[in-house]
Amino acid sequence: MSNATRIIHSIPTDPLTGAIAVPIYQTSTFVQEAPGVNKGYDYARTGNPTRAALESIVADLEGGSTGTAFASGLAAIDAVLKLLSEGDEIVAVDDIYGGAYRLFTHIYGKFGISVRYVDTTRPEEVFDAITPKTKLVWIESPTNPTLKVSDIAAIARITKAAGVLLCVDNTFATPVLQQPLALGADIVVHSATKYLGGHSDLIAGVVVTKDPGLGARIRFIQNASGAILGPFDAWLVIRGIETLSCRVRLHCTNALRVAQFLETHPAVAEVFYPGLPSHPNYEVAARQATGFGGIVSFSLKQDSEATAVSFVTGTKLFQLAESLGGVKSLLCHPATMTHKSIPEGQRRAAGIRPSLVRLSVGLEDAGDLIADLDAALARVAAARTTAVANSLADAS
Known part of the structure; x- marks a missing residue:
């Protein structure tokens, strides 16, 4: 099956009514039959059927186990950084998005998380920069704005050997053109504001993980921190993906x-x-x-x-x-x-x-x-x- 066909048919019809478009569940809470007994949803911060549909679609497109949708691309990046602890280090691409730099340096720097910026188009620089404190390698490929392209598979071999997570910002390439998880990455992030939404009418972010356990940790962070994507914006991203x-x-x-x-x-x-x-x-x-x-x-x-x-x-x-x-x-x-x-x-x-x-x-x-x-x-x-x-x- 071609990628174009797979993308279109990754969007489900509604099992309840047969609606060919995913419904918008514009609700804050869900009625329960008894405490803890429900139809899969209890409170919309924890889960919403429209958002869940988007998360499943993007996870499938990226070949991952778990997708998690956030209120912005930076909220998605923030969730990944919350996997880290004081004293941990990040090795990051030198030509990094300004918003990510601001978050890494001015927010997480205060909490004892340090960053080394290297030219990730040279895998040897990534190898040399990793120390026992390194817990995450962060790359954009292509980068913003000078369009540098890093060898994801080569860097993944380095991170796997070092026991370090590799996160790839796949916003520019999209899953239509590039599959970082298949190349060895552990995490993919998107500013869904961009090509996934595609019409300059929403703000959204997505994290996709290869490992279900890692995905569960991101889901926990999403629920605990609350930077969720609303159902209408989730529906807009789904609508955008239809023509991606x-x-x-x-x-x-x-x-x-x-x-x-x-x-x-x-x-x-x-x-x-x-x-x-x-x-x-x-x-x-x-x-x-x-x-x-x-x-x-x-x-x-x-x-x-x-x-x-x-x-x-x-x-x-x-x-x-x-x-x-x-x-x-x-x-x-x-x-x-x-x-x-x-x-x-x-x-x-x-x-x-x-x-x-x-x-x-x-x-x-x-x-x-x-x-x-x-x-x-x-x-x-x-x-x-x-x-x-x-x-x-x-x-x-």
């Missing part, structure tokens, strides 16, 4: 065309997209995934924040916003938006230059998107030419 396969494939097709255009543009210094043969991790990406995703980042030759801001505020179809993965194309300036919380030196070391722009390539016609980028690049170049001419005139 076809959406992701078109995202990939459009993103490749955009990346190829940018790679040849004279105003562009560097393009970050794992589907380009020039990408340093192209072979790894082609081996462990079935597509390269819908995110393209690039840096301008004029490496200044002002130039980048001028560009991101000058497009028409690409709209300036901090999210990604929706049907409409978005763009952002990571240094002042999504990754602003990361210190400048660490940002630059990870490749986040002042002129770096991140594109979330949507489902519009690729030719229209390219024309929009081309026009914005031309406006930036014209403004630069005018500024230079004015400067020379003033000097004379």
